[in-house]
Each structure stands twice: as structure tokens, then as C-alpha cells.
Amino acid sequence: MPCKEGFAMVDENKLCVFTGYGDLDEAAVADHLSHIIQFPTIADRDLEAMDIGPFLGLRGYLEKTYPLVHQNCEREIIAGASMLYRWPGSGKGGKKPILLMAHQDVVPVTPGTEEDWQHPAFDGVIADGHVWGRGAIDMKNMLCAEFEAMEYLMQRGFTPDRDVYLALGHDEEVGGSGAVATAQHLLEQGVEIDFIMDEGGKPAHGEDFGASDVLVATISVFEKGYCDLQLISRSPGGHSNRPGKTTALGELAKAIVALEASPMPAELPEPFVRFYSLMGPYLDDPRMRELCTDLPNRMEEFIALLEETPQGNAMVRTTTAVTQAWGSPVNNVLPQKAVAGVNFRLNPRDTVASLLEHVRKAIHNDAIELRVVEAREASRVSPTDTPAYALIEEVMHEFYPELIVASNGLLGGTDSRKYECVCDNIYRFYPFFDTSKYRASLHGTNERISVSDLVRGTRIMIRIIEKACQ
Numbered sequence: 137m138p139c140k141e142g143f144a145m146v147d148e149n150k151l152c153v154f155t156g157y158g159d160l161d162e163a164a165v166a167d168h169l170s171h172i173i174q175f176p177t178i179a180d181r182d183l184e185a186m187d188i189g190p191f192l193g194l195r196g197y198l199e200k201t202y203p204l205v206h207q208n209c210e211r212e213i214i215a216g217a218s219m220l221y222r223w224p225g226s227g228k229g230g231k232k233p234i235l236l237m238a239h240q241d242v243v244p245v246t247p248g249t250e251e252d253w254q255h256p257a258f259d260g261v262i263a264d265g266h267v268w269g270r271g272a273i274d275m276k277n278m279l280c281a282e283f284e285a286m287e288y289l290m291q292r293g294f295t296p297d298r299d300v301y302l303a304l305g306h307d308e309e310v311g312g313s314g315a316v317a318t319a320q321h322l323l324e325q326g327v328e329i330d331f332i333m334d335e336g337g338k339p340a341h342g343e344d345f346g347a348s349d350v351l352v353a354t355i356s357v358f359e360k361g362y363c364d365l366q367l368i369s370r371s372p373g374g375h376s377n378r379p380g381k382t383t384a385l386g387e388l389a390k391a392i393v394a395l396e397a398s399p400m401p402a403e404l405p406e407p408f409v410r411f412y413s414l415m416g417p418y419l420d421d422p423r424m425r426e427l428c429t430d431l432p433n434r435m436e437e438f439i440a441l442l443e444e445t446p447q448g449n450a451m452v453r454t455t456t457a458v459t460q461a462w463g464s465p466v467n468n469v470l471p472q473k474a475v476a477g478v479n480f481r482l483n484p485r486d487t488v489a490s491l492l493e494h495v496r497k498a499i500h501n502d503a504i505e506l507r508v509v510e511a512r513e514a515s516r517v518s519p520t521d522t523p524a525y526a527l528i529e530e531v532m533h534e535f536y537p538e539l540i541v542a543s544n545g546l547l548g549g550t551d552s553r554k555y556e557c558v559c560d561n562i563y564r565f566y567p568f569f570d571t572s573k574y575r576a577s578l579h580g581t582n583e584r585i586s587v588s589d590l591v592r593g594t595r596i597m598i599r600i601i602e603k604a605c606q
Contacts, residue, residue: 143534154534157595160288165594166267166587168201169280170260173269179241179307183216191217191306194240202283204290209302214321217306218314223286225298225605232330233299234524234604235559236597237552238279239308242271243579252581266584274578275335277568277585277593279304285597296605301329308551315551322558329559331524333600334552336564337544339536347418351539353532355525356564357407359546359553360454361482361514363491366475367391368505373464373472384474385463391499392458392476398498400454402439403485407517407543408451412438414542450547454486477509481547484514515553517545518562524604528565531599535592567596 139145139152175194180186199206209221217240225233245257255261255268262268271277282302301322305314322329337354345352369391371384404412409431416428427438442448449455460477464470480491488511495506519525520543529541552562569589577583 153537154531154599157288157598160284160591160595160598162587162591165280165284165591166262168284169267169272169277169585169590170262170269171197171201172276172280173260173267173271174258176258176270177240177242177306178244179310181307181310181313183307183313186217186307188217191240195219198283202287205283205286208290209286212321215306215314215317218318219302219304219306220318220321221302221304223296223300223302225296225300227298229297231298232328233301234601235301235303235329235332235555236282236601237303237305237332237334237550238275238282239305239551240276240279241306241309242274242276243309245270246581249581254582257583262587265588266586267590268582268584270583272583272585273568273574274583275566277590278335278566281567281590281594281597284594285601288598289601294602296601298330298605300601300605301327303551303555305551312551312554315554319555319557322555327558329555329561331522331561331563331604332552332555332559333528334550334562334564335566336546336550336552338566339532339539339569342418342540343420345415346420346424347415348420350418351536352415353529353536353539353541353565354411354544355520355528355541356546357518357520357525357543357562358405358484359515359549359564360450360484361480361486361488361512362549363480363482363488363511364509365478365480365492365495366505366507366509367395367478367495367499368507369474369503370505371470371472373470376468376470379470383463384471385461387501387504388461388463388474388476391501391504392461392478394499395456395478395495396458398494399456400480400483400486400491400494402443402452403483404435404439404442404452405484405517405545407520407545410520411542411544414540418540450481451545452483454480454482454491456480482514484517484545487513512549512553515562516556516560518560522561524561525563527604528563528600531596531603532567534599535596566593567600568593 142156143152144155175190177190209223212220257270260269303318307314336356339353342350342352369384369388412428419425427434439452442452457479459479463474
């Protein structure tokens with residue numbers, strides 16, 4: 137059977153692969169991302185202290201570069217610098233709107249590392265087949281692809297059959313107050329979103345997951361929670377030449393040792409169960425491959441195997457990371473107050489309340505105070521049996537027919553969780569393939585994206601919007 141229009145037959149397997157959007161101006165896409173990177177949109181938790189100039193500059197550049205988007209969309213500025221676009225649909229299908237996300241802000245360059253960059257972090261240099269600079273993969277590439285996709289479709293007279301929203305936070309890297317305000321605005325307007333697409337899972341080479349012979353696309357359907365907890369120990373203090381049997385810092389050290397010796401209970405979240413059920417036959421490790429053939433009955437063995445690596449351990453439990461400790465300001469004074477900082481990343485089964493209960497039991501010392509500095513619960517787990525999930529999967533198979541698409545969870549955090557008040561179907565998916573090669577540059581040095589992958593990701597974004605809205 138011949139392929140339908142826009143597809144072509146490839147290789148001996150007679151697979152129909154999507155070949156559309158051949159007239160997309162690839163050089164222009166790369167040039168646009170280059171200019172977008174040149175605005176150093178570094179966020180600050182204090183909006184009044186933030187340099188708003190680069191955000192205003194970026195806003196003006198987007199207006200000039202994507203004129204049809206700004207002619208055809210309504211735009212609102214929220215919380216000072218976040219932006220919400222609405223591309224009105226025809227309403228023919230009676231479908232709820234979709235919401236695409238990206239964030240404008242980037243992390244700063246670590247002081248002292250500026251000379252380590254092959255090209256300056258905010259010059260947006262195009263060289264060696266890549267666009268270089270802060271934000272190239274986190275996540276001005278997504279922002280660029282979304283604008284390119286909308287402008288491209290508008291140039292060809294496409295009208296979506298439902299509203300398309302584009303939400304661009306300004307402070308995702310420092311808490312996401314812009315996303316909170318934008319979600320609340322949509323809630324107050326009575327807007328219900330069918331599905332959301334934000335950063336998270338992505339297509340990648342299988343070796344990233346221990347399966348070197350396949351390609352894998354992960355769609356993250358939840359993200360772990362977060363808790364910064366302080367353990368505080370107090371004592372009368374005094375001169376260090378007359379110490380008691382222990383000190384505030386000594387008591388704190390005992391609590392830290394006890395806490396590390398008592399990890400939270402392990403359980404593999406259901407999205408990871410589905411992931412390994414699909415991936416099992418392709419895994420390189422023969423032990424894991426064998427266990428995946430009977431995963432429901434050998435789950436304890438499988439979890440024990442995952443616990444052997446930091447990545448696997450983070451999948452199966454709420455993690456405990458002691459990251460800070462301090463006591464007396466000088467060496468010859470007994471501390472009156474000693475403090476340890478512990479960072480936890482919560483699996484969906486756990487809550488902040490259950491975590492605190494666990495910590496209290498583990499340290500077994502009521503004299504030590506527990507103080508929550510910052511916390512958020514794990515997100516809800518989005519369903520995988522929805523038309524939206526199937527749409528992303530179908531599009532990825534069009535571009536990469538041999539790809540395995542599987543759900544998983546995100547160990548970090550995104551702005552998307554803040555939209556749970558208006559949407560049940562949140563899919564953290566990022567259509568850029570080569571970024572797995574540059575993981576070390578994420579929030580690090582020499583951040584970059586290949587031009588070919590930027591363009592391919594843009595074509596995927598066009599296809600997702602087109603298929604979701606026709």
C-alpha cells in the first residue's frame with residue numbers, strides 16, 4: 137500500500153516516514169535561536185531585583201521575528217515578565233484547548249568558568265553545526281521551536297480547530313512564581329486545558345537507559361516532589377576547653393548518620409514499571425532483562441538491582457541528600473546551635489507529612505528540631521491512555537519509526553506541575569534528540585544544540601500542533 141501524502145517509503149521494512157515541512161527555513165531557525173540566546177534573561181526570586189531589560193529585549197525580538205503570531209494571538213503579561221499567548225481556534229471540534237510551555241529564564245554562568253566556554257555563553261554563536269550558549273537546551277530551543285511552529289502554520293493559512301495557548305514563564309529556575317500566577321489566571325478565566333506539553337522526557341539513544349541497540353523516547357507523566365529540611369540542635373555553648381560529653385554538632389552528627397542509615401521505603405512508581413515492561417527485552421544487562429520477563433513477581437529483586445546505582449535508587453524511593461552542616465563560627469567556641477541541611481526528592485507514594493514522620497522516627501531524638509525551608513508535593517501521575525499521549529507517541533513514530541515510546545517520571549522539577557488546577561493530562565516531553573549527548577552542559581559549561589536537531593525538533597512541534605488541532 138502506498139504512503140499517504142507527506143510520507144515516504146524508507147528501507148527494506150517499507151516504513152512510511154513523515155517528510156513534510158521541507159520548506160522550513162533551517163538557517164533562519166538556527167539564526168533565531170542564536171538571537172534569542174543573546175538576551176541574558178537570568179531570573180531572580182525578587183522580581184524587583186531582577187534585571188528586566190533582557191526580558192523586555194527578548195519580548196521585542198519575538199514581536200519582530202514572529203509577526204503573524206503577534207497578529208493572530210492574544211498576549212497577556214503576567215507577574216511582571218511571564219507571557220501567555222492564546223491562538224484562537226475555530227471551535228469546530230468542540231475540543232478543550234492545548235497548552236504548550238517553555239521558560240524564558242536561564243541560569244547564570246558560574247563565576248570563574250567564563251573562560252572555559254568555547255564560545256561566550258550569551259553570544260549565541262553558530263559554529264561546528266551547533267548553536268552555542270546558555271539556554272540552547274534549557275530551554276530556549278523549546279521556546280524557539282514553538283514560535284517557529286506557530287508562525288510556519290500561520291504562514292500557510294492553518295487555523296486550529298481549538299484554542300492553542302503558549303505559556304512562557306520568567307522564573308522557572310528560581311521557583312516559578314510566574315507559572316503559578318499564569319495557572320491561577322487561567323483558572324479564574326474558567327479555562328480547562330486538554331493537555332499540556334512541557335520539558336522533561338525526550339527521544340534518546342538507548343544506551344542512556346542501558347539498551348544500546350534501540351532508540352527510546354520517554355514521556356514523563358509525573359515529577360518528584362521536593363523538600364529542603366533543616367535539622368537543628370541546640371546546647372548552652374561555652375568555651376571549647378570545657379566540653380560536655382557531646383555538643384550540639386555532635387548530636388546533629390548522630391542524627392545525620394541515623395538518617396542516612398534509614399532510607400525511605402522503596403517502591404517502583406507505576407510509570408517506571410510500564411517503562412521497564414516495554415524496555416525489558418532490549419536491556420543490555422542480562423540480570424535486568426531476565427527480571428523484566430516476570431516483573432510483577434520479581435519486583436523485590438528488580439528494585440534491589442536498581443538500588444545499586446544512584447539513578448536507579450532515585451527511581452525507587454524518596455532520596456535523602458545531606459548537603460549542608462554548620463555549627464560554631466570559630467573553633468574554640470562550643471556551638472549553641474548546629475544546623476544540617478537535607479534535600480529530599482519525593483516519590484509519588486510519599487508526602488511531606490509522611491517524610492517528616494519518617495525523619496523523626498529515624499533520628500530518634502526529640503530534642504532536634506525539624507524545620508521545613510521549602511517543600512512541594514510530588515505531582516499527580518498523568519494517565520497514559522489518553523488521545524494526547526497517543527498523539528505524541530504517533531508523531532514520534534512518524535519521525536522515528538523504530539523508536540520505543542515509554543512513560544517514565546522526572547527526577548527534577550518543571551513549571552508544568554503548577555497547572556494541575558486546570559489540566560489532568562500533563563506530558564513532560566521535549567522533542568530534541570541530541571541533547572542527551574550534552575547532559576553535562578545543562579546548567580554547566582558549553583551548552584549547545586545541533587542545528588539539525590533543533591530543526592528536527594521544530595518539525596516535530598509543527599506536526600504535534602497540526603495533528604492536535606485539525
